[in-house]
Amino acid sequence: MTTIDNNEEAIVIIGSGAGGGTLAYELTKRGLPVVVFEAGPYLQNEDYNNDEWEAFNQMAWLDPRTTSGSYRIARDFPNLPAWIVKAVGGTTSHWAGATPRFKAHEFATRSTYGRIEGANLLDWPLTLAELEPYYDKAEIAMGTTHVHGRKPLPANNNYTVLANGAERVGYKHYSTGPYATNAEEYDGRPASIQDGFNFQGDKSKAKWSTLVREIPRAEATGLLDLRPNSHVVQITHDASGRADAVLYLDADGNLHRQGAKLVAVAANSIETPRLLLLSESPMFPDGLANSSGQVGRNYMRHTTGSVYARFDEPVHMHRGETMAGVIADESRHDPDRGFAGGYYFETLSLGPAFLASFADPGAWGRAFTEILDAYANTAGLWIVGEDMPQESNRITLNTSVTDTNGLPVPNVNFDDHPNDTAMRNHGYAQAELLYEAVGSIGSHRTPPYPATHNMGTSRMSLEPENGVVDKWGRAHDVRNLFVSDGSVFTTGAAANPTLTIVALAIRQAEYIANELQNGGI
């Protein structure tokens, strides 16, 4: 590992997850030294715990946050709007692994769906055709099953129930992937041992994460200066409005400055806008790169929900890869269902500790304990679909609540759009039909969990007045500032976001390297 001097004007990346970790590897691979700041510790795979709450307390981003709005999270988990990771590898260290691509029309929702009241829809300044070569690269890097010659994962019990139900209700597009976990040895990493622990960190390394691939490879170039336990609190700029440094807190809470010739922010869609807002200055009074007023707005968390169904016979859903089961039939756009956009069904399983906490927050009594008593005979799935961007769904600074460093915490305001609610209800009903078709004797609708998919708070736009960054993730207002995570999503699509974040980061790295070479930055 290299050490880059604090006074050197370095390429600075903030965050080491899907976006930041990928960008760091792609740049160091091209001979460019980078400094990566990671707010969390450098955990290794062997540090992870096969225990839901222990793992949560070890990995989750638990810095205080506040919530508002009419969504249920604001009541049930007012300080936990998102369930993401604070550690090297970011949220890729606990993600499930599903990797569908976005569809062509999902890059053009304003044109495809038309005007939807209350939705701040906008077409991406980017097409699927432009991103396809990078989807290929991302899938190959991540070892996505079902494509590029990677074998599908075998069926686990939860999948067998899902797939049989799917077939019986007439769905066709189901399979055990695409899923970025090895079915057989690949890329120097082993095959899955089906241990059932994904959200707790994968001890076996069968699952792709930047922790097992991009970070160690960037380190091997000798060009990575990785600084864990280093929380960036401000991006500063010079008289010309170019970013010139970042200020960061070390593990002891001491403030340091790192010079920068380029800053890429990849801190996930709550911390990224928070950092831009914390970087306000007389030249940028509404926050850095916010002349559009869109920083923090259009926060999306996907339309989600779970259904857990009970059977007379055992399922043991906790055995095996948690999300290696995907149904794509409902991911189409078909407004005859009563909503725009589509959604996927994906297998999901929680242990008793998390099922008790999330199945029906606030509930008690026999209706609640029945869910737990049926645990061994329960199959579970997750609904994940496109939610509407809304200007009022927004990350702001809560100046009346501060974190341990005295900084204003981010507030997450969220209301479901009627389209989101209609989609979720459709998903619940279809899921119940699916499980009834294979003999379920009862089922339970679980409300959305704290968000694992966070998107859209620094969105891409063709016109600077409509968004924060251009098609390369480059800020319209500050030309050596980039955003490199899911914050740049103009709209959220139905698919799980990680693959698209990685594809965009690979593409962005190529662009940045070219611009640096040509003097464009």
Place this chain on the structure above:
Amino acid sequence: MAVPAKYPHLNETQLTEEARSVLIRVIRVAFPHPRFPDAPYERTADTILDEAEASTWLRVALTQGLLTLSHLAGGDFRELSDDDATKVLRRIETTQFFAFIRRTTVLNLYDNEDVWVVLGYEGPSFDKGGYIDRGFDDLDWLPGARIESYGGPKLVEIATGVPLSNVRSADVTARDTSNQPGQSPAVMQEVKK
């Protein structure tokens, strides 16, 4: 919440063994699991009592709640049938007293091997080699399912017959990328007569 100086002895409030047994009964009634033995409920009650020690507000709420539950019960809460006891708890479910018990129970009762065994959850698995050879695919009451992608026609991504507000062109600059509510940005320019 500060305790009035006039009543310093309140700071020495200790929950009696009787209060503990009422608490255990409250947890049993609120979270009934016919197959659970007593031990998980007792351990959860002790966790609640420990956590109450850390907060004056929770301690007084818990103390007051347990002492006065008999008023609503019309006698000893522990003597009530399951149904009657449940009705009493429904009446107080919005209180801080009950919310504290509920929250702490949900977080702790199910986070222990003693109940996992009963529920059929097998706990940590990595050290045992995962489930690859221990039943991840042992479900035998349904036929085996296809795991590969569907080999038939591709998914129709946009349902047929859907009127599109605009047909997407390959040329990005020619597309409608305007924000709500307009269709395209207005262009202002000098008008020559």
